[in-house]
Amino acid sequence: MDAFHKHVGIAAPLDRANIDTDAIIPKQFLKRIERTGFGQFLFFEWRFTPDQQPHTEFVLNTAPYDKATILVAGPNFGCGSSREHAPWALLDFGFKAIIAPSFADIFYNNCFKNGILPIVLADDIVASLTELAKTKPGTELTIDLEQQQVIVDDKTVYTFEVDAYRKMLLLEGLDDIGLSLQHEALITKYEQDAPFARPIA
Amino acid sequence: MSSKKTLIDKIWEAHVVREKDGEPSLIYIDLHLIHEVTSPQAFEGLRISQRKVRRPDLTFATVDHNVPTTDRSLPIADPISKQQIDTLRENCHMFGVPFADITSADQGIVHVIGPELGLTLPGKTIVCGDSHTSTHGAFGALAFGIGTSEVEHVLATQCLQQSRPKTMQIIVKGKLAKGIRAKDLILGIIAKYGTAFGTGYVIEYRGEAIQALSMEERMTVCNMSIEAGARAGLIAPDETTFAYLRNRRYAPAGEEFESAVVAWKELCTDEGASFDKTLEFDADSLIPQVTWGTSPGMGASITDTVPNPADISDPVERRSVELALQYMGLTPGTPMTEIKIDRVFIGSCTNGRIEDLRSAADVVKGKKVSSHVHAMVVPGSYEVKNQAEREGLHTIFVDAGFEWREPGCSMCLAMNPDVLAPGERCASTSNRNFEGRQGRDGRTHLVSPAMAAAAAVAGHFVDIRTFA
Ligand code: SF4
Numbered sequence: 001m002d003a004f005h006k007h008v009g010i011a012a013p014l015d016r017a018n019i020d021t022d023a024i025i026p027k028q029f030l031k032r033i034e035r036t037g038f039g040q041f042l043f044f045e046w047r048f049t050p051d052q053q054p055h056t057e058f059v060l061n062t063a064p065y066d067k068a069t070i071l072v073a074g075p076n077f078g079c080g081s082s083r084e085h086a087p088w089a090l091l092d093f094g095f096k097a098i099i100a101p102s103f104a105d106i107f108y109n110n111c112f113k114n115g116i117l118p119i120v121l122a123d124d125i126v127a128s129l130t131e132l133a134k135t136k137p138g139t140e141l142t143i144d145l146e147q148q149q150v151i152v153d154d155k156t157v158y159t160f161e162v163d164a165y166r167k168m169l170l171l172e173g174l175d176d177i178g179l180s181l182q183h184e185a186l187i188t189k190y191e192q193d194a195p196f197a198r199p200i201a
Numbered sequence: 202m203s204s205k206k207t208l209i210d211k212i213w214e215a216h217v218v219r220e221k222d223g224e225p226s227l228i229y230i231d232l233h234l235i236h237e238v239t240s241p242q243a244f245e246g247l248r249i250s251q252r253k254v255r256r257p258d259l260t261f262a263t264v265d266h267n268v269p270t271t272d273r274s275l276p277i278a279d280p281i282s283k284q285q286i287d288t289l290r291e292n293c294h295m296f297g298v299p300f301a302d303i304t305s306a307d308q309g310i311v312h313v314i315g316p317e318l319g320l321t322l323p324g325k326t327i328v329c330g331d332s333h334t335s336t337h338g339a340f341g342a343l344a345f346g347i348g349t350s351e352v353e354h355v356l357a358t359q360c361l362q363q364s365r366p367k368t369m370q371i372i373v374k375g376k377l378a379k380g381i382r383a384k385d386l387i388l389g390i391i392a393k394y395g396t397a398f399g400t401g402y403v404i405e406y407r408g409e410a411i412q413a414l415s416m417e418e419r420m421t422v423c424n425m426s427i428e429a430g431a432r433a434g435l436i437a438p439d440e441t442t443f444a445y446l447r448n449r450r451y452a453p454a455g456e457e458f459e460s461a462v463v464a465w466k467e468l469c470t471d472e473g474a475s476f477d478k479t480l481e482f483d484a485d486s487l488i489p490q491v492t493w494g495t496s497p498g499m500g501a502s503i504t505d506t507v508p509n510p511a512d513i514s515d516p517v518e519r520r521s522v523e524l525a526l527q528y529m530g531l532t533p534g535t536p537m538t539e540i541k542i543d544r545v546f547i548g549s550c551t552n553g554r555i556e557d558l559r560s561a562a563d564v565v566k567g568k569k570v571s572s573h574v575h576a577m578v579v580p581g582s583y584e585v586k587n588q589a590e591r592e593g594l595h596t597i598f599v600d601a602g603f604e605w606r607e608p609g610c611s612m613c614l615a616m617n618p619d620v621l622a623p624g625e626r627c628a629s630t631s632n633r634n635f636e637g638r639q640g641r642d643g644r645t646h647l648v649s650p651a652m653a654a655a656a657a658v659a660g661h662f663v664d665i666r667t668f669a
Binding site for chain 2: 028
């Protein structure tokens with residue numbers, strides 16, 4: 001996983017509530033056995049007509065938003081299926097961060113595992129960022145993970161919360177399996193009298 | 202901390218391997234279920250980092266999402282589905298993971314077979330790369346869906362890094378009226394409280410209406426906890442649970458079972474224990490539910506009409522309702538009972554169990570599917586299918602004009618060839634009505650099995666309480 005420190009990029013507005021992982025990556029594209037190559041299918045049914053022509057009015061099909069790396073979306077983003085293909089598709093398309101008033105749990109968690117930063121900001125802040133991205137296409141935002149800030153311009157800086165441990169993993173680009181395996185002795189000790197783990201004989 | 206504990210606290214505390222301030226806890230996983238769609242990249246990750254599966258004996262795999270529901274002796278037509286199924290078979294072989302293959306008598310939807318095989322037991326922590334893992338909470342297990350990176354993490358370590366969830370109780374008071382099922386209950390709860398009220402929480406369902414539910418109905422309720430945004434939902438085990446588990450293949454047997462029951466009886470919320478949040482729901486006044494929109498929370502009673510966006514003051518919500526009605530091709534004010542349907546799907550991990558099939562068969566017995574409706578029944582597993590055939594349910598369905606299929610997820614997510622055509626409207630017993638979920642531009646209405654069966658016969662939604 002790539003480390004995340006500071007990112008500057010174009011913001012794309014997608015102001016819908018409850019954008020689910022079926023919309024982010026429809027199931028017909030889940031059959032690949034790799035982690036990569038999903039970007040072409042991102043928001044497929046919104047981006048393309050049934051005969052595979054781009055929907056010209058969909059935001060990510062129009063310049064400069066086709067180069068966006070920050071998505072500004074509505075509440076409960078990423079609800080539905082646990083498919084990690086959703087953050088893989090967003091990442092493969094070029095997104096590094098998603099800003100929304102709230103996220104669904106599993107999606108939120110999956111983002112961190114893949115080096116995407118999900119940022120929760122208050123409704124009115126997300127609304128004003130959406131407005132800005134819409135009315136001034138190409139607006140760049142700066143995201144500073146170390147400082148936990150979304151910087152619009154010199155005067156407008158929004159601070160966000162992020163769990164300290166997740167922040168550390170992302171800043172360092174660390175593999176959390178490796179970290180857990182450092183506690184192998186504790187795992188083995190637990191297993192010696194694991195009360196509910198019942199081997200499949 | 203108070204010595205009074207919730208069931209969630211008890212299970213959590215029994216599984217902590219390591220705790221440190223400022224870090225998530227390392228918790229032990231007792232059962233890891235695997236399927237073909239969310240696992241290939243995890244096994245690949247193990248190979249790349251030269252790790253092995255720590256506890257193949259606590260891991261169980263099957264194929265369900267992609268499998269065709271037609272004749273199993275024929276080759277799989279879609280080469281990419283075939284590749285995923287073959288890949289899982291090879292991975293299980295290579296890493297020593299028990300595997301119920303496509304032709305195995307144990308094959309079925311992963312959340313249907315776990316309980317059937319007695320793999321799902323009270324007090325366990327259970328994970329699967331699938332959000333509906335919450336189903337297993339019906340047994341008083343802490344069961345939740347994970348992403349593929351976490352699948353790899355569990356394969357390698359048999360643990361997960363997790364922060365302690367917040368606890369919620371939903372107390373369901375009263376009694377469900379005749380004809381009202383668990384599906385109506387959970388749809389009613391989500392219609393009332395929305396699709397995100399559970400975010401960050403594990404929910405314990407309590408109250409007399411919950412205790413009165415059968416094991417299979419409890420699974421339906423816990424299954425859709427994820428549609429409320431919750432990580433997991435669970436119900437304390439009781440005599441209903443123990444009776445279900447007795448003589449299941451992988452459950453304890455004989456004296457071991459009796460001593461397990463003694464331990465399982467401790468798995469309840471102590472009197473006076475406190476939850477982070479409490480909600481109440483009244484079962485008495487619940488009537489059959491139908492969703493009209495593109496989110497499971499967009500639901501109504503069968504006696505209602507399609508809502509009018511103009512009546513909604515919140516602009517964000519108004520816009521989502523407008524978009525949903527546009528997608529669903531519905532006009533505000535239309536009575537739910539006047540919505541005509543083209544397709545019926547009875548199946549899924551929500552409602553593909555034997556009791557679901559029985560309740561649907563009860564409704565269609567001696568009747569015919571409406572001439573403009575294409576209806577199918579997809580049992581949740583071979584065990585369900587075989588049981589249904591022993592009871593003659595398949596004949597009832599086939600005589601009425603239903604297709605009788607082989608087990609799998611099928612049109613719940615339409616990854617296999619069972620797909621809605623654009624514009625087709627479906628009465629479905631599954632759990633999600635998102636745009637495109639059952640096929641591009643397909644329109645899904647979530648209902649109980651009895652309501653789906655009645656709609657198949659009538660050709661439009663009907664109130665099951667008055668349907669004869
Ligand atoms: S039946 Fe549907 S919800 Fe259940 S596991 Fe299969 S695809 Fe997921």
